[in-house]
Amino acid sequence: MKFTKIPETTFENLVLNAGILVDSFTKSTGTIGNIIGATTGGIQFNATPSFTDFGEDIDNCPKNTKELKRLDDWEIKMSGTFVTVSASLGKKLVALADIDSQDTSKIVPRATLKSSDYGDVWFIGDYSDINDDSTGGDKAGYIAVHMMNALSTGGFQIQTSDKEKGQFAFEFTAHYSIDEQTTVPFEVYVVEGVEGN
Amino acid sequence: MNKFEALNAFWSSFGLTAYDDSAVPSNAQLPYLTYRNIDGDFTRPVQCDVSLWYYGTSLEPVTQKAMDIDAVLSNGGKLVRYTGGGFWIKKGSPFYQTMGDASNDMIRRGIIITEIEYI
Numbered sequence A: 001m002k003f004t005k006i007p008e009t010t011f012e013n014l015v016l017n018a019g020i021l022v023d024s025f026t027k028s029t030g031t032i033g034n035i036i037g038a039t040t041g042g043i044q045f046n047a048t049p050s051f052t053d054f055g056e057d058i059d060n061c062p063k064n065t066k067e068l069k070r071l072d073d074w075e076i077k078m079s080g081t082f083v084t085v086s087a088s089l090g091k092k093l094v095a096l097a098d099i100d101s102q103d104t105s106k107i108v109p110r111a112t113l114k115s116s117d118y119g120d121v122w123f124i125g126d127y128s129d130i131n132d133d134s135t136g137g138d139k140a141g142y143i144a145v146h147m148m149n150a151l152s153t154g155g156f157q158i159q160t161s162d163k164e165k166g167q168f169a170f171e172f173t174a175h176y177s178i179d180e181q182t183t184v185p186f187e188v189y190v191v192e193g194v195e196g197n
Numbered sequence B: 001m002n003k004f005e006a007l008n009a010f011w012s013s014f015g016l017t018a019y020d021d022s023a024v025p026s027n028a029q030l031p032y033l034t035y036r037n038i039d040g041d042f043t044r045p046v047q048c049d050v051s052l053w054y055y056g057t058s059l060e061p062v063t064q065k066a067m068d069i070d071a072v073l074s075n076g077g078k079l080v081r082y083t084g085g086g087f088w089i090k091k092g093s094p095f096y097q098t099m100g101d102a103s104n105d106m107i108r109r110g111i112i113i114t115e116i117e118y119i
Helices: A087-094 B003-014 B060-073
Strands: A015-022 A039-053 A069-082 A097-099 A107-109 A119-127 A141-152 A168-173 A186-191 B017-020 B032-035 B046-055 B078-082 B085-099 B107-118
Touching: A015 A039, A069 A141, A087 A097, A087 A107, A087 A141, A087 A168, B003 B017, B003 B032, B003 B060, B003 B078, B003 B085, B046 B060, B060 B085, B060 B107
Parallel strands: B017 B032
Antiparallel strands: A015 A119, A039 A069, A069 A168, A097 A107, A119 A141, A141 A168, A141 A186, B032 B046, B046 B107, B078 B085, B085 B107
């Protein structure tokens, strides 16, 4: 059948496995910072634009006329479920919280938001058929999503179950900055693996 | 190299002679590895069972070989290319278990379950 086929580059363009969430990433070297937590069920990222159709109320103007469509903003979220937790991750999930200075196991929620409650979050996933740095010189490919000014908007959630691991559902939302209002707070990198000599 | 040759080459890369489990020669020398020679379809993984066959009183060499295979397949599995495509081989569950052989109590056998997705 003529049109039942897949691209010849399919093998080179696959994203494999669940990926990881980290607090920093150096694109030039592929070096990750701290892994935020172990996850189950994979990680979901959504960047959804919302538009205003200025032609909507114009007589005789078809809906979705491209010249009259304008972007309002982007809603950018990363969600999933952690199966590990620490005091620092708990603080991050509570969002408006501090670690007690006398007792570092204690997370103290507060009623006011601070700029330090925001932080970048990176999703990094394996990409392409070259996905290991090897002694032969191979450089692993990756897909990376950079969320800027991420804040935990899903709150702190625990779900336990008999004879099962505890689960901590999460949702992070990226935020614009008033200092850089035209910068959309996410970036995506798709980097192909490089075969060594 | 076609997909079946690539599968044999992969299983032969662990220092043991690898045989299709339906075609083990009568003069095959232990230790060796047998695998289920199986094909599949894009997005529909198939199970590929592997057996490690050793002669002796100890399971230690069997388990060590299983751990060598585990090291290659951990962290998401391994992609193997062949002419016209490739397959993604991953650890199955349960990954490894041991058993004896009813015909000879000196044979030590390890069974490994993997999952293969042909792309």
